[in-house]
Amino acid sequence: MDITSQLYLSYLQTLTKDLLFISESEYPWKVVYLGKNKQEALNQLPFEVKNAQEITLEKLLKNHIKEENWYGEEELAVAKKYQNLQNLLQEQVTDVSTYRYGEIEIHIYV
Secondary structure, eight states, X not given: XXXXXXXXXXXXXXXXXXXXXXXXXXXXXXXXOOOSOHHHHHHTSSSOGGGSEEEOHHHHHHHHHOOOTTOOHHHHHHHHHHHHHHHXXXXXXXXXXXXXXOSSXXXXXX
């Protein structure tokens, strides 16, 4: 892994530290490096991509990045972390794809 990839990986780990994906069962984010080549990375996923639903990053994070007027400091801090994560992925990473896989237990890969 080159230094640029190492830096992004480290930054993603920092952005997602203690961050839970908001759903019925909240799971922590796990940052995994699958390589620079998108096709090789997709081949490493534990399912066939054709069996997954591709969704946009915006749709994935829409409920996580909003700031409601009733939010306290903790909720606002979480929303800000999600906004920073989305900004990094949109502005610094090219060709971002997001996949949703599963029926009851859903797995998401960005």
